[in-house]
Amino acid sequence: xxxxxxxxxxxxxxxxxxxxxxxxxxxxxxxxxxxxxxxxxxxxxxxxxxxxxxxxxxxxxxxxxxxxxxxxxxxxxxxxxxxxxxxxxxxxxxxxxxxxxxxxxxxxxxxxxxxxxxxxxxxxxxxxxxxxxxxxxxxxxxxxxxxxxxxxxxxxxxxxxxxxxxxxxxxxxxxxxxxxxxxxxxxxxxxxxxxxxxxxxxxxxxxxxxxxxxxxxxxxxxxxxxxxxxxxxxxxxxxxxxxxxxxxxxxxxxxxxxxxxxxxxxxxxxxxxxxxxxxx
Amino acid sequence: xxxxxxxxxxxxxxxxxxxxxxxxxxxxxxxxxxxxxxxxxxxxxxxxxxxxxxxxxxxxxxxxxxxxxxxxxxxxxxxxxxxxxxxxxxxxxxxxxxxxxxxxxxxxxxxxxxxxxxxxxxxxxxxxxxxxxxxxxxxxxxxxxxxxxxxxxxxxxxxxxxxxxxxxxxxxxxxxxxxxxxxxxxxxxxxxxxxxxxxxxxxxxxxxxxxxxxxxxxxxxxxxxxxxxxxxxxxxxxxxxxxxxxxxxxxxxxxxxxxxxxxxxxxxxxxxxxxxxxxxxxxxxxxxxxxxxx
Numbered sequence: 363x364x365x366x367x368x369x370x371x372x373x374x375x376x377x378x379x380x381x382x383x384x385x386x387x388x389x390x391x392x393x394x395x396x397x398x399x400x401x402x403x404x405x406x407x408x409x410x411x412x413x414x415x416x417x418x419x420x421x422x423x424x425x426x427x428x429x430x431x432x433x434x435x436x437x438x439x440x441x442x443x444x445x446x447x448x449x450x451x452x453x454x455x456x457x458x459x460x461x462x463x464x465x466x467x468x469x470x471x472x473x474x475x476x477x478x479x480x481x482x483x484x485x486x487x488x489x490x491x492x493x494x495x496x497x498x499x500x501x502x503x504x505x506x507x508x509x510x511x512x513x514x515x516x517x518x519x520x521x522x523x524x525x526x527x528x529x530x531x532x533x534x535x536x537x538x539x540x541x542x543x544x545x546x547x548x549x550x551x552x553x554x555x556x557x558x559x560x561x562x563x564x565x566x567x568x569x570x571x572x573x574x575x576x577x578x579x580x581x582x583x584x585x586x587x588x589x590x591x592x593x594x595x596x597x598x599x600x601x602x603x604x605x606x607x608x609x610x611x612x613x614x615x616x617x618x619x620x621x622x623x624x625x626x627x628x629x630x631x632x633x634x635x636x637x638x639x640x641x642x
Numbered sequence: 643x644x645x646x647x648x649x650x651x652x653x654x655x656x657x658x659x660x661x662x663x664x665x666x667x668x669x670x671x672x673x674x675x676x677x678x679x680x681x682x683x684x685x686x687x688x689x690x691x692x693x694x695x696x697x698x699x700x701x702x703x704x705x706x707x708x709x710x711x712x713x714x715x716x717x718x719x720x721x722x723x724x725x726x727x728x729x730x731x732x733x734x735x736x737x738x739x740x741x742x743x744x745x746x747x748x749x750x751x752x753x754x755x756x757x758x759x760x761x762x763x764x765x766x767x768x769x770x771x772x773x774x775x776x777x778x779x780x781x782x783x784x785x786x787x788x789x790x791x792x793x794x795x796x797x798x799x800x801x802x803x804x805x806x807x808x809x810x811x812x813x814x815x816x817x818x819x820x821x822x823x824x825x826x827x828x829x830x831x832x833x834x835x836x837x838x839x840x841x842x843x844x845x846x847x848x849x850x851x852x853x854x855x856x857x858x859x860x861x862x863x864x865x866x867x868x869x870x871x872x873x874x875x876x877x878x879x880x881x882x883x884x885x886x887x888x889x890x891x892x893x894x895x896x897x898x899x900x901x902x903x904x905x906x907x908x909x910x911x912x913x914x915x916x917x918x919x920x921x922x923x924x925x926x927x928x929x930x931x932x933x934x935x936x
Contacts, residue, residue, distance in 0.1 A: 454822070455821065455826045465822075470819040470822075471819075474930050475808065482808050491805075535824070
């Protein structure tokens, strides 16, 4: 077995937990969504995957978790390795058993199940059933709001509570790698801050590696160690979160930080487009 | 007064068996939104299997039923694998049509194997009737009610508490999200059909003990449909309550209205009740409502 060392690895000096090498993804055998996507997630870190709508961020996560196969998508080139083993040819349930859990975009709680039943569903693959009770209280520790909603039907929870439930459900699987797809979607800034803080705590206290997909780059780079920026199905920029936060292009295009009050002329928009082409 | 009580008690008893058979429908509907029109044939197959183990292999009653259950479980999973799995992702109506086809095919096969004559179970339950404060009930009915109640309790517990039960309900709710928990949708569906076949076998054996085993047992499957819709297609408590309501009302209609109207009311009554309740509660008494958040 060959050890996979890859691009992302150099900044930690360790082999990465997860690597994608030139991954190509097609839907329905015609639509090419990922075009040579390469990235690495080192163990124990939070990695942010940023980019605009339709760049292929969610597809990347689904390619990793294997959920792609349920949507007529397939990895048609390249490979995905997790802890040194190829996983792109494995079924979604086998990948969850290996320790990768995807919290899907839009929360996707089981609406007709109670909060607690949702959490238990998250523990489906666990063999150590004797520890489930302890982990339920662990989730309630992270999300105290969920405690008093235990018996409530999940469909009637608020958006924020549902997002907490979706992440808590992921914790119940005790994954090594947690994939989070837009946890900030549709939530108030205050709530987003709270949830991101909890994500950071989960990373530190549970030693769970996290790959975070986000459209709102500010928050994501706030907690991430490393970041990738994606455009048109591949990575166009990568670096430590710190470096990305200071990068002029990232500031302008993803953080929305331009000089306050400065009017944008058409030339600048054109400049943006040119830049974008150059970036990709 | 005794006549009324008699009607209610026999309604309760038959209602228990209705509930059991209804549970078979509910299981499959809950898991996959499919109404299984071959449920009646499942009853008949279960009864015939038990009879075969009893009479041909000369097994005692309990081992014979266990044998029938084993074969039924395999058969149920096989039906799912061969008939329904290729249709996963197709419109629900295709799956429902497939179960109608399955019902005809199974009925044909049944007659090839076991003929069309009525077969009767040897006397398993004690024959003498019991007098409960003036109401006379045959012991077969009481046993049936008891067994039905125990099974209904077991299934409720399974879906509420066991991880497999919760996983099956989760799959019914959102297949892709269930997949993201590592729940194999294929396994969940196979277990659903296996359980439905098993519960139908018990229902078939109980009914076969009461009425004998022939094709009318298969029609019983459809007769239970009002029970299922009344209770709410996806609700286990609904199936139980619906079973008892239909059982009792049907008996009352038969006892009081049949002599006045010259018969036949008993058969129509469940459907009249069904229409009335659906006008008031479109999801059935306990059916899950579509949750819409604004």
